Amino acid sequence: xxxxxxxxxxxxxxxxxxxxxxxxxxxxxxxxxxxxxxxxxxxxxxxxxxxxxxxxxxxxxxxxxxxxxxxxxxxxxxxxxxxxxxxxxxxxxxxxxxxxxxxxxxxxxxxxxxxxxxxxxxxxxxxxxxxxxxxxxxxxxxxxxxxxxxxxxxxxxxxxxxxxxxxxxxxxxxxxxxxxxxxxxxxxxxxxxxxxxxxxxxxxxxxxxxxxxxxxxxxxxxxxxxxxxxxxxxxxxxxxxxxxxxxxxxxxxxxxxxxxxxxxxxxxxxxxxxxxxxxxxxxxxxxxxxxxxxxxxxxxxxxxxxxxxxxxxxxxxxxxxxxxxxxxxxxxxxxxxxxxxxxxxxxxxxxxxxxxxxxxxxxxxxxxxxxxxxxxxxxxxxxxxxxxxxxxxxxxxxxxxxxxxxxxxxxxxxxxxxxxxxxxxxxxxxxxxx
Amino acid sequence: xxxxxxxxxxxxxxxxxxxxxxxxxxxxxxxxxxxxxxxxxxxxxxxxxxxxxxxxxxxxxxxxxxxxxxxxxxxxxxxxxxxxxxxxxxxxxxxxxxxxxxxxxxxxxxxxxxxxxxxxxxxxxxxxxxxxxxxxxxxxxxxxxxxxxxxxxxxxxxxxxxxxxxxxxxxxxxxxxxxxxxxxxxxxxxxxxxxxxxxxxxxxxxxxxxxxxxxxxxxxxxxxxxxxxxxxxxxxxxxxxxxxxxxxxxxxxxxxxxxxxxxxxxxxxxxxxxxxxxxxxxxxxxxxxxxxxxxxxxxxxxxxxxxxxxxxx
Numbered sequence: 001x002x003x004x005x006x007x008x009x010x011x012x013x014x015x016x017x018x019x020x021x022x023x024x025x026x027x028x029x030x031x032x033x034x035x036x037x038x039x040x041x042x043x044x045x046x047x048x049x050x051x052x053x054x055x056x057x058x059x060x061x062x063x064x065x066x067x068x069x070x071x072x073x074x075x076x077x078x079x080x081x082x083x084x085x086x087x088x089x090x091x092x093x094x095x096x097x098x099x100x101x102x103x104x105x106x107x108x109x110x111x112x113x114x115x116x117x118x119x120x121x122x123x124x125x126x127x128x129x130x131x132x133x134x135x136x137x138x139x140x141x142x143x144x145x146x147x148x149x150x151x152x153x154x155x156x157x158x159x160x161x162x163x164x165x166x167x168x169x170x171x172x173x174x175x176x177x178x179x180x181x182x183x184x185x186x187x188x189x190x191x192x193x194x195x196x197x198x199x200x201x202x203x204x205x206x207x208x209x210x211x212x213x214x215x216x217x218x219x220x221x222x223x224x225x226x227x228x229x230x231x232x233x234x235x236x237x238x239x240x241x242x243x244x245x246x247x248x249x250x251x252x253x254x255x256x257x258x259x260x261x262x263x264x265x266x267x268x269x270x271x272x273x274x275x276x277x278x279x280x281x282x283x284x285x286x287x288x289x290x291x292x293x294x295x296x297x298x299x300x301x302x303x304x305x306x307x308x309x310x311x312x313x314x315x316x317x318x319x320x321x322x323x324x325x326x327x328x329x330x331x332x333x334x335x336x337x338x339x340x341x342x343x344x345x346x347x348x349x350x351x352x353x354x355x356x357x358x359x360x361x362x363x364x365x366x367x368x369x370x371x372x373x374x375x376x377x378x379x380x381x382x383x384x385x386x387x388x389x390x391x392x393x394x395x396x397x398x399x400x401x402x403x404x405x406x407x408x409x410x411x412x413x414x415x416x417x418x419x420x421x422x423x424x425x426x427x428x429x430x431x432x433x434x
Numbered sequence: 435x436x437x438x439x440x441x442x443x444x445x446x447x448x449x450x451x452x453x454x455x456x457x458x459x460x461x462x463x464x465x466x467x468x469x470x471x472x473x474x475x476x477x478x479x480x481x482x483x484x485x486x487x488x489x490x491x492x493x494x495x496x497x498x499x500x501x502x503x504x505x506x507x508x509x510x511x512x513x514x515x516x517x518x519x520x521x522x523x524x525x526x527x528x529x530x531x532x533x534x535x536x537x538x539x540x541x542x543x544x545x546x547x548x549x550x551x552x553x554x555x556x557x558x559x560x561x562x563x564x565x566x567x568x569x570x571x572x573x574x575x576x577x578x579x580x581x582x583x584x585x586x587x588x589x590x591x592x593x594x595x596x597x598x599x600x601x602x603x604x605x606x607x608x609x610x611x612x613x614x615x616x617x618x619x620x621x622x623x624x625x626x627x628x629x630x631x632x633x634x635x636x637x638x639x640x641x642x643x644x645x646x647x648x649x650x651x652x653x654x655x656x657x658x659x660x661x662x663x664x665x666x667x668x669x670x671x672x673x674x675x676x677x678x679x680x681x682x683x684x685x686x687x688x689x690x691x692x693x694x695x696x697x698x699x700x701x702x703x704x705x706x707x708x709x710x711x712x713x714x715x716x717x718x719x720x721x722x723x724x725x726x727x728x729x730x731x732x733x734x735x736x737x738x739x740x741x742x743x744x745x746x747x
Contacts, residue, residue: 199632205547205569205607208631275548319526321546323567 001047002026003421007036008051008382013058013355014371023056025378028421033374049423051382054415057354058370059091059379062332063152063181063361064235064259064307067093067124069115070108071100076312076399078112081332082121084310084398086425088333089381089414092362092369093122093310096156097129104129104140109148121424123379125151125367127181130169136161139169142176151365154181154235157282159217161187163224170230179365181233184217184242185283194323196284200269206322209284215241222249222256231255233364236309238264238283240293247302257364258297259305262331262338263404265294265347271404275322278404281311282327295347298356305364306356308335312400330398333391334405340385340412378421387413438736442554442561445570446611454616458580460732461725467504468727478507481738484532485511487543487564493699493723494564494573498541501730505739507538525549529556538738542566560737568602573733574698575608577726579616581718582653584725585694590617595647595689597679598657598706599628599668605698606657610636623647624679627668644679651689654716656681656697659706672705682708686716694718 003025010021010033022039024032024046032039062085068076076084078095085093095112097103103112109126116124128150132138134157142153153173159182160166173180190213195201197208218234222245225232237243237260249256263281268288271279279285297303311328318325339357342348348356362370369379388411393401417425438456440448449457467473483502487495495511502509523531525544529552532540539560542550547567554561565571583589594613600606600622613620620638622629623646633640641647648654659675669675686693695707695716703709712719 197631199635202630202632203636205567205604207568210631275551320524321544321552322548323546 001421003049004039004046005049005051005056005380005382008054008056010372011055011057011351011354012372013351014359016351016355018351023372023378023380025418025421028378030372030374030376030378033372049382049416053384053386055383055385056372057089057381057383058358058372059381059417059419060089060336060357061092061361061367061370062090062308062310062335062357063094063305063365064261065093065095065310065332066098066312066328067095067112068312069099070111074399075314078115078124079119079121080397080399081310081312082116082119082124083425084330084332084396085122086417086419087397087414089336089383089417090122090332091379091381091417091419092125092367093332094125094127094151094365096127096154098134098156102129102134103127103150104132104134106141106144106148109145109150113149121419123369123419125365127152127154127156129153130155130160131165134158136165139165139172142172142178146176146178150178151367152179152181154183156181156183158187159183159185163220166221167224167228170224170228170232174228174230177366179233180230181235182217182221183235184214184221186213186216189213189216193284194280195272196269196286198269198287200272204273204275206272211239211241211286211290214239214283215245218242218245222246222254225249225256226254229255231257234258236261236264236283236307237294237297237303238286238290240290243293243297243302247297247300250302257304258302259307259361260294260298260303261307261309262335263329265291265298265342266338267291267404276404277318277320277322277325278329278402280322280325280327281309281329295342298342299347304356304360306335306339306353307361308332310398311402312398313402314400318402328402330396330400330403333396333398334403334410336383336414337410337412338405341410344411378418380418381414382416383412384415385412387411389413440737442550443572443733443737444550444554444561444563446572446575446608446615449615451615454576454579454612457576457729457732457736458583460736461580461728464731464735465725465728467731468724473504474506475504476506477735477739478502478505481507481538482536483507483509483734484537484540485509486532486540487512488514488549489543489545489565491543491564493726494543497723497726498564498730501727502734504727505731505734507734525552526556529553533557533559539734562733562737565604567604568607569604570608571604572608573726573730574605575612576733577722577729578609578655578696578698579612580725580729581696581722582694584721585718586652589613592618592652593621593650594618594653594655595621595623595644595651596655596657597623597644597647597681599659600624600633600657601628601630602660603657609655610638614638621647621651625669644681644685645688648685648689651693654681654686654689654693654695656695656706658698658700659702661702672702676705680704680706680708681711683710683714686711696722699723
């Protein structure tokens, strides 16, 4: 089947340009990109997708999600998680290894890929753990995991406490061409904390997590990247100090990249007043000054990627006392409008915003996608930048509903998602995978 | 008479100056009941009060029980070890089950900050926070305010110092909120490991050394040093704490002549307070305990007593 995507504004994040171009999709690939109006009569036999007043963008790539399968299928499955992904405009997701059992060996990686294949929605790229069982003692078999399909290693949710072991992990990952993703947290400082340590934690009586617990490990990972020459990627940057450390490291040529998540540039620790566990995330929501610094880091390129840290939890983990509740919020279905609000605020240009959700994460993970060019697989999203509404709980495709953005009117929503030339999601269609 | 418009008492932060004055005035009029031969009035006859203590407590629980009984309410006590919590039931499920039995008021003590707020959202019954995590203990603050007002005739303009583990004390946070709201000038003292970050934003002065902090003060409030905190590395030993931060007669003599010394109990004799001081002329520690009953009676009456006037006969 051939498809003519007609009348849209084509965002090309790689080139940093927005063009009025039509796209012809044939045999799963982008066969032609033509200036609007050039393609006419001969298109009448093609299936037409009208993208008038819409943005046509490369399918979004989320390099930080939790799909919970295997082990916690009551929170999310690979099928429901990838459905949430395509609903949000994502065509590829990289899933973290903290499943039960953790993704620390080939059989788990293969299982994830098999389930993703059966779901037939977003492309799934497994991230393996750095150590067996995420225990911080023995390295996993990076080579075997890479062969099985893992694209990166990360201890996810933990930092590798042993700096010597982390050094060896970086050296070894570099040899196998695996990206190294670092969750930065010194648990001897953060242990017992449930929110950012600051004026709000003092006021509302919750144990705090100081910014230093993140920054100490960011500093260490940068030092190890310098020592080993291995590129490292810092996950979910949340503090001004981290942004400054990464900025300085990039300035001296250390191979470091970084991501943040929409909640870190949208919400601050004042949201915790009222003890709503949907705002409990790790790292925690920080101060308004940190939010500003994260935005500045996005604006000046210190932060390369916007990822979601999509972390589904059920009522069992969330409808409990605040200190007993699990950390994390879902994000796949709200990241796009929250990021587009940065464009409206003038923090990011449109093409730049999409770079951080497409070609930048693709480059760091060394996976395909994230670009629009003739011959590339037709992974695309069509976005209505003007649509403004809020998602109700029942509108979410994720199995879990732990989002603080439920009911909040947001602007700029995904209309249609295409993967490999196949339309896998369309708004107001009851047929996922149609 | 002013109206008390709250369904629950979750923290001092929610109360206005007028609310606090109303509670203290009501407590004053109810205090006489405890001095009578027959210490009981029928005000809350037919009302049921559940005392739900997830954490061990002797003083607070007994005080609430006595307060409810003096007003003729029916009381039931649950503790963590006897409740379904040990069987894995969640707080919300426990709340819904209690709610199904239509209590009028639930008093909750819980180790988690915000637990009473969660409970209050789930039940129609009134909820009193009897201490949540390291957050608040509003009835303690109210009985402290009552005791200060009784002894000093006023709260506004008084100089109060709180010494001890401010960071991990729900009593300190509630007292700070209540005292500053009522116009007292509050200073906190103690080792920096026990002072939370950005403390000044709560409207208090931080003067770590008690020898400086007590100067010119009308009230010295002490906090119990939780000995289990020693393992969390916030102080090296009780001996060292007593030496540098414990309150002895010499320290008291640096405050105003008529200073009162308060402590929420239970006291660690020889650690944060030297026995001489605990039992000495400045101590009002047992007045606090007596006043606790009156203040809790006032709260029960204001929250579930309906519109009838206080029946003292």
